[in-house]
Amino acid sequence: MPIIWGYALALAAGVCFVFQQAVNSNLRMEIESVWWAGFVSYAGGSLSMLIVALVLREPLPSLARFNWVSWTGGIFGAMYIAISILLLPRLGAATVIGLIVAGQMIGSLAFDHFGFLGVPLHHLTAVRLLAAGFLVAGVTLIRL
Numbered sequence: 162m163p164i165i166w167g168y169a170l171a172l173a174a175g176v177c178f179v180f181q182q183a184v185n186s187n188l189r190m191e192i193e194s195v196w197w198a199g200f201v202s203y204a205g206g207s208l209s210m211l212i213v214a215l216v217l218r219e220p221l222p223s224l225a226r227f228n229w230v231s232w233t234g235g236i237f238g239a240m241y242i243a244i245s246i247l248l249l250p251r252l253g254a255a256t257v258i259g260l261i262v263a264g265q266m267i268g269s270l271a272f273d274h275f276g277f278l279g280v281p282l283h284h285l286t287a288v289r290l291l292a293a294g295f296l297v298a299g300v301t302l303i304r305l
Contacts, residue, residue, distance in 0.1 A: 178258070179254060179258055181202065182245045182246075182249055182254065182257065182258065183249070183254060185198050185199070185202050185242060185245065185246045185249075186198075186245070186246055186249040186250055188201060188202075189246045189250075190250070195243055195246045195247055196243070198246055199239060199242045199243050199246060202242055203235070203238070203239065203242070230278070241261065245257055245261065252304075255303045256300070256303055256304050259299065259300035259303050259304075260300055262296065262300075263293075263296050263297045263300045266292075266293045266296050266297075267293060267297075270285055270289060270290070270293055273285070
């Protein structure tokens with residue numbers, strides 16, 4: 162796949178993320194529960210993944226190489242979904258998504274630098290740190 166398609170898909174994923182947060186926030190208002198809105202979001206996502214895995218005839222995962230940490234992704238996803246659902250009506254989509262992206266950037270720099278959880282090493286440089294600073298500054302400006 163040409164790199165431009167990878168960039169386009171990543172941008173599309175970002176738009177999907179904003180869409181997801183907005184519909185989750187709307188669902189929260191409609192059913193008056195952050196937790197049920199998050200559950201509905203995950204149920205829809207789980208069903209979608211199940212359908213794709215079945216259509217593509219993916220084999221069932223083996224638990225032979227089970228590492229419990231690798232199975233905790235849904236917990237972290239649930240935390241960001243709940244926080245997003247709670248904050249979007251208060252702060253607005255641009256601020257919430259900007260703060261999430263800034264947090265992702267800061268966390269990503271740490272994971273890259275230290276190689277946490279098997280992430281390939283990409284050491285922190287002044288340019289990478291400056292870029293993250295610009296991102297945080299951009300979030301600050303969005304909030305003004």
